[in-house]
Amino acid sequence: MRMVNIIHAKRSEKELTEEQIQYFVDGVVSGxxxxxQTSALLMAIFFKEMTTEEQSTLTMKMxxxxxxxxxxxxxxxxxxxxxxxxxxxxxxIPLAAVVASAIPVEPWxxxxxxxxxxxxxxxxxxxxxxxxxx
Numbered sequence: 124m125r126m127v128n129i130i131h132a133k134r135s136e137k138e139l140t141e142e143q144i145q146y147f148v149d150g151v152v153s154g155x156x157x158x159x160q161t162s163a164l165l166m167a168i169f170f171k172e173m174t175t176e177e178q179s180t181l182t183m184k185m186x187x188x189x190x191x192x193x194x195x196x197x198x199x200x201x202x203x204x205x206x207x208x209x210x211x212x213x214x215x216i217p218l219a220a221v222v223a224s225a226i227p228v229e230p231w232x233x234x235x236x237x238x239x240x241x242x243x244x245x246x247x248x249x250x251x252x253x254x255x256x257x
Contacts, residue, residue, distance in 0.1 A: 124143065126150065129143045129146065130164045130167055141184075144177065144184050145184050147164060148184040148188050152188045
C-alpha cells in the first residue's frame with residue numbers, strides 16, 4: 124500500500140477502506156509517513172469530507188494506537204475531558220464542576236491542566252504574601 128494512492132483516493136472522493144485508514148494511522152504513529160503526505164491527506168479530507176463510517180473507523184484506529192488504562196475497578200460512570208494543549212484551559216475547571224454536580228463520580232482533569240492551575244495558585248499565593256509583607 125502507498126500513501127500516494129490513499130491521498131489520491133480521497134481527492135477523488137472515494138471512501139477510504141479500513142485497511143487504508145489503518146495504514147495511515149500506523150504510518151503517522153511510527154513516523155514512516157512524512158508530514159507533507161499527512162498534510163496532503165488531511166487537506167483532501169477537509170475538502171472532500173469523510174463519511175460517517177470513515178470518521179468512525181479513523182476515530183477507533185486512533186484510539187487503538189495509544190495506551191489504554193483499565194478503569195473497570197472504578198465503579199460508576201467514567202468521564203475524561205482531553206486538553207488540546209492550548210494556552211490556558213478555560214474549559215476543564217468549569218466542566219469538572221458541572222460533571223461533579225451531575226454524577227456521583229470524581230471528575231478527572233488532565234495533568235497539564237492541573238499543573239497550570241497549581242502554578243497559577245502558587246503564583247497568586249506568592250503575590251498575596253509579598254503584598255502582606257510590604
